[in-house]
Amino acid sequence: MPVGFNLVLPPGWDKIRLQEEFLDDSILAVVDRSIRQLPDDLAKDDISKVRMELFKQLRKAARKAARANGLILYLPTERVHDTVIPASFVVTEPTPVTGDVGSGIQTDHIFAALAADNSTSEAVEVDGSSGIRMERVVHPQEGSEIPFSSRRVEYVLSVPGRPLPRWLAITFSTVGDGKPDSDYSSALVELFDAVMMTFRWSYE
Numbered sequence: 001m002p003v004g005f006n007l008v009l010p011p012g013w014d015k016i017r018l019q020e021e022f023l024d025d026s027i028l029a030v031v032d033r034s035i036r037q038l039p040d041d042l043a044k045d046d047i048s049k050v051r052m053e054l055f056k057q058l059r060k061a062a063r064k065a066a067r068a069n070g071l072i073l074y075l076p077t078e079r080v081h082d083t084v085i086p087a088s089f090v091v092t093e094p095t096p097v098t099g100d101v102g103s104g105i106q107t108d109h110i111f112a113a114l115a116a117d118n119s120t121s122e123a124v125e126v127d128g129s130s131g132i133r134m135e136r137v138v139h140p141q142e143g144s145e146i147p148f149s150s151r152r153v154e155y156v157l158s159v160p161g162r163p164l165p166r167w168l169a170i171t172f173s174t175v176g177d178g179k180p181d182s183d184y185s186s187a188l189v190e191l192f193d194a195v196m197m198t199f200r201w202s203y204e
Contacts, residue, residue: 001159001160001161001162001203002159002160002161002201002203003204004201004202005168005199005200005201005202006198006199006202007195007196007198007200008195008198009074009195010076010191010195011078012076012077012078012085013074013076013077013078014029014030014033014074014075014077015030015072015073015074015075016058016062016072016074016075017071017072018062018065018066018070018071018072018073019066020066023059023063024059026062027055027058027059028055030058030075031051031054031055031058033077034054034077034078035047035050035054037079061073061075068090068092069092069093069094070090070091070092071090071093072090072091073088073089073090074088074089074090074091075087075088076088085174086174086175086176087172087173087174087176087188088173088174089170089171089172089173089192089195090170090171091168091169091170092168092169092170093166093167093168093169094156094167094169107158107165107167108130110156110165110167111123111130111131111132111156114132114134114156115132115134118134118135118136120134120135120136121133121135126155126157126199127199127200127201128160129157129158129159129160129201130157130158131155131156131157132155132156133153133154133155134153134154134156135151135152135153135189136152137149137150137151137152137180137181138150138173146175148175148178149175149180150173150175151174151175151176151180151185151188151189152171152172152173153171153172153189153192153193154169154170154171154172155170155171155196156168156169157169157199160201170196170199172192174188174189
């Protein structure tokens with residue numbers, strides 16, 4: 001059975017490991033790489049302020065993802081035309097079923113239930129694992145810090161070689177240019193789909 005997974009990130013993307021023992025060091029590494037892109041003539045005090053604010057924002061996002069059973073958060077850290085790409089994706093492990101309940105649950109039933117709840121879904125196979133790809137537009141909640149709707153794509157894959165069903169979910173989200181159906185938002189979705197084509201299970 002697999003012990004993890006690998007995938008190929010686009011240039012300028014990085015990852016944050018969400019386990020508590022790795023979290024702060026992982027965030028600091030991302031912050032350091034981002035700070036290197038600042039202008040050389042920027043005052044040290046300003047660099048310190050940017051560093052602290054970036055760490056604060058990343059830690060907030062990472063802890064939110066961790067609370068949702070997140071394992072790794074992936075996000076762009078390099079600017080493109082002086083702008084950070086407004087997108088990210090997180091890998092989570094949904095709560096597994098156990099005992100007699102788990103033995104009676106079939107992966108196909110789970111995927112069928114997910115498909116029934118999502119109008120835009122399709123069966124997929126990723127590195128030999130059956131799965132489902134779902135896509136939807138999520139509108140901002142009242143009082144949300146981000147006032148734009150987001151385009152979300154989620155892959156749910158069955159973990160091979162497990163005696164009881166287990167799954168891995170990889171969820172991508174982008175506000176794009178503020179329009180979920182724009183060419184820019186669609187291009188970012190295509191980028192994520194291309195990343196998922198590189199997904200491979202890793203074994204000891």
